[in-house]
Amino acid sequence: MSRRAPGDRPPxxxxxxxxxxxxxxxxxPENDIAVCTRAxxxxxxxxFRFSTCxxxxxxxxxxxxxxxxxxxPGLPETLALVDLDTLDxxxxxxxxxxxxxxxxxxxxxRARGVAVDTEESVAVMxxxxxxxxxxxxxxxxxxxxxxxxxxxxxxxxLQRLPMAWSEEFGFLTSCPTNTGxxxxxxxxxxxxxxxxxxxxxKATNTAQKIHLAVRGLYGEGSRALGDFYQVSNQVTxxxxxxxxxxxxxxxxxxLVQWEREVRQALLSGSARxxxxxxxxxxxxxxxxxxxxxxxxxxxxxxxxxxxxxERLLDGFTIANVNRALLLSQPGxxxxxxxxxxxxxxxxxxxxxxxREVLGCGR
Amino acid sequence: MSRRAPGDRPPxxxxxxxxxxxxxxxxxPENDIAVCTRAxxxxxxxxFRFSTCxxxxxxxxxxxxxxxxxxxPGLPETLALVDLDTLDxxxxxxxxxxxxxxxxxxxxxRARGVAVDTEESVAVMxxxxxxxxxxxxxxxxxxxxxxxxxxxxxxxxLQRLPMAWSEEFGFLTSCPTNTGxxxxxxxxxxxxxxxxxxxxxKATNTAQKIHLAVRGLYGEGSRALGDFYQVSNQVTxxxxxxxxxxxxxxxxxxLVQWEREVRQALLSGSARxxxxxxxxxxxxxxxxxxxxxxxxxxxxxxxxxxxxxERLLDGFTIANVNRALLLSQPGxxxxxxxxxxxxxxxxxxxxxxxREVLGCGR
Numbered sequence: 001m002s003r004r005a006p007g008d009r010p011p012x013x014x015x016x017x018x019x020x021x022x023x024x025x026x027x028x029p030e031n032d033i034a035v036c037t038r039a040x041x042x043x044x045x046x047x048f049r050f051s052t053c054x055x056x057x058x059x060x061x062x063x064x065x066x067x068x069x070x071x072x073p074g075l076p077e078t079l080a081l082v083d084l085d086t087l088d089x090x091x092x093x094x095x096x097x098x099x100x101x102x103x104x105x106x107x108x109x110r111a112r113g114v115a116v117d118t119e120e121s122v123a124v125m126x127x128x129x130x131x132x133x134x135x136x137x138x139x140x141x142x143x144x145x146x147x148x149x150x151x152x153x154x155x156x157x158l159q160r161l162p163m164a165w166s167e168e169f170g171f172l173t174s175c176p177t178n179t180g181x182x183x184x185x186x187x188x189x190x191x192x193x194x195x196x197x198x199x200x201x202k203a204t205n206t207a208q209k210i211h212l213a214v215r216g217l218y219g220e221g222s223r224a225l226g227d228f229y230q231v232s233n234q235v236t237x238x239x240x241x242x243x244x245x246x247x248x249x250x251x252x253x254x255l256v257q258w259e260r261e262v263r264q265a266l267l268s269g270s271a272r273x274x275x276x277x278x279x280x281x282x283x284x285x286x287x288x289x290x291x292x293x294x295x296x297x298x299x300x301x302x303x304x305x306x307x308x309x310e311r312l313l314d315g316f317t318i319a320n321v322n323r324a325l326l327l328s329q330p331g332x333x334x335x336x337x338x339x340x341x342x343x344x345x346x347x348x349x350x351x352x353x354x355r356e357v358l359g360c361g362r
Numbered sequence: 363m364s365r366r367a368p369g370d371r372p373p374x375x376x377x378x379x380x381x382x383x384x385x386x387x388x389x390x391p392e393n394d395i396a397v398c399t400r401a402x403x404x405x406x407x408x409x410f411r412f413s414t415c416x417x418x419x420x421x422x423x424x425x426x427x428x429x430x431x432x433x434x435p436g437l438p439e440t441l442a443l444v445d446l447d448t449l450d451x452x453x454x455x456x457x458x459x460x461x462x463x464x465x466x467x468x469x470x471x472r473a474r475g476v477a478v479d480t481e482e483s484v485a486v487m488x489x490x491x492x493x494x495x496x497x498x499x500x501x502x503x504x505x506x507x508x509x510x511x512x513x514x515x516x517x518x519x520l521q522r523l524p525m526a527w528s529e530e531f532g533f534l535t536s537c538p539t540n541t542g543x544x545x546x547x548x549x550x551x552x553x554x555x556x557x558x559x560x561x562x563x564k565a566t567n568t569a570q571k572i573h574l575a576v577r578g579l580y581g582e583g584s585r586a587l588g589d590f591y592q593v594s595n596q597v598t599x600x601x602x603x604x605x606x607x608x609x610x611x612x613x614x615x616x617l618v619q620w621e622r623e624v625r626q627a628l629l630s631g632s633a634r635x636x637x638x639x640x641x642x643x644x645x646x647x648x649x650x651x652x653x654x655x656x657x658x659x660x661x662x663x664x665x666x667x668x669x670x671x672e673r674l675l676d677g678f679t680i681a682n683v684n685r686a687l688l689l690s691q692p693g694x695x696x697x698x699x700x701x702x703x704x705x706x707x708x709x710x711x712x713x714x715x716x717r718e719v720l721g722c723g724r
Contacts, residue, residue: 280652289646290643351639
């Protein structure tokens, strides 16, 4: 699958094959609503220009410099560095869909890479918008845990890499919105209750008022396909890491509570039949459709996930639904089925694959 | 269920309980597309004004006069006469949904009734738009058979009832469009192929050019819910019964052939996946929906019927789909479930009942 020419650089470690990454586990605190938590630290090296204004040679030099130091023994995490130039587009798309790299890093022409652990709970992007973006993932709502693990890795990196830091501003970053702690704590929330009851805008506005950023995980603009939202702190400067952690934990906790209350309302009284109808119809589509777009799949899987969490459906697990969510995306679909498919054939293959993954095949 | 007051007229025979009527059998020639054929004869008695201009007393007199002669032995059919005043609204609706009486007869305030055989293949409406409307049903495309059976009954009725007839015009009828033979031959066709491929308007126009009337069986105006159409001769005057029969047989035969060709196209090449998708999704809705309107049920059952006819689905029979078509209608639904339900509860009960009838319950 690699596009390396013969005699080119020696092969880098391959990205991990398909198995559950951290966010897929369906475990952790508040996992009925909080899918996973991510800590992200933005770091830049002294003596190099920011990634966004590098010449090609400078980018290569930076990448080589960082790569050497990431590979040196002694880090608290065991990471395998993958040079993204050694991957083809499909393999890079797979990494994007697994949340290990950003779409920007995948598409960039610069020398760049990502260092990942075998569990996919740690991923360090090299030469994204910032020279280094340290990411740590954990299932459920765990801002403290991801922050602590990220901090430990950051401490080790600070030992071996000269980071750009100012007494006045803290860590310097390519975009000023990350300056200071460089810390973004984000939680992936599944909010079908708030979406179905049309309270999501109210919830989003409330979150924004307390300086949280809310965006749809899938889809563009304001459309959140599959009812998945990413909620994160907007402020990196002027609040320390403990405060950010606590802010996110409390605010997300409130959203989780709100979602639970709305779900109860949707499953009570006269609203209940319509909610059940919607959940079971989604299952019917997953069981029977012969052509299934990624968009429709996300919507159906969201309904299924709600049905499982609320104990309305037997024979399905959250881990399988999460797996289906991942596999329904174009890169994974083609990677998993080992076929390069045009869009229409992909929609047919998706319908079939999801039945296999969910165990409701006919 | 009857609204008779104590001491009122003695009970008339009850309308038949639920079991397959003739049009439900799914048998007969061309039954993949032609559901059933009906012959209808319009007859009026000498010495009585047309039903539409009767005074109440005159209607009663006519009804009594006809009833006595229908009950007298010696008819070639064994018919039980039901006085529609002895039925409540729900029971009358059931008869309408079974195609035994018209909605107009059900709603009329005049003395009126219907004489039905136990197979529901013969139904004589008394005091509809005409004094008598003889109807004979047979499954599939059988214009000759229904005409012959209707003719035999008509001959016997002519012996015992003085029918209005003119040398110049033939049988006289309340509406001039029925004058002459008074014969309307109609075939109920299931045309999902023509509808799905958007050729239905072309087909309808072609039929109209050769003097056939085409109308949707369910739904109002041009909307034909469930893709069921009723095709009948427009001309009753100037063509004899043999010619009408032959006209309908040939013209409907052509529509049947057209539908078959279109179905083949829908199931070939690049159209096939979309057609399969539509059929299987309909099944998914029938299997899983918790709330199902009569309208949506008709659409899904139409797709299911097509899937069975084209051998794309196992485990279902046309007879069961026809049964489900009947039971999905409000009157039957409430009669069968012995519950009087508001619309929303009806939609829930319908979803459940159809799964039971189709044997795909969960």
